[in-house]
Amino acid sequence: MENLWIFYWLSILVSLILGILSVIKRNKIAGFMQVTLSIILPIWAFFFQLKGNYFSTQSEWEFMHSKIMQGSIEAILLLILYIVLILIFIYNFIRLVIKGKVTNR
Numbered sequence: 423m424e425n426l427w428i429f430y431w432l433s434i435l436v437s438l439i440l441g442i443l444s445v446i447k448r449n450k451i452a453g454f455m456q457v458t459l460s461i462i463l464p465i466w467a468f469f470f471q472l473k474g475n476y477f478s479t480q481s482e483w484e485f486m487h488s489k490i491m492q493g494s495i496e497a498i499l500l501l502i503l504y505i506v507l508i509l510i511f512i513y514n515f516i517r518l519v520i521k522g523k524v525t526n527r
Contacts, residue, residue, distance in 0.1 A: 437511050444514040459507040
């Protein structure tokens with residue numbers, strides 16, 4: 423389980439760094455959205471997880487899954503915003519890394 427958390431926080435950190443580079447170099451709107459979501463989403467998800475029952479045997483992922491299946495608007499919105507963050511990350515990665523190497527030749 424610790425490996426999953428390491429991957430999660432490293433991906434948030436890489437997303438934040440890529441968003442800052444995107445704001446500086448190319449696409450200011452997508453970069454600003456990525457930086458904002460990279461900061462706000464983990465904080466919001468942390469406070470959402472605090473609503474869970476501390477004495478439950480559910481992990482954080484099981485709690486989130488159960489809330490999504492129950493139709494919690496907040497859990498569904500968190501999921502959608504994480505998907506948006508992933509899509510913006512892919513978009514900025516393609517623009518900065520892949521297209522940047524092609525145009526520098």
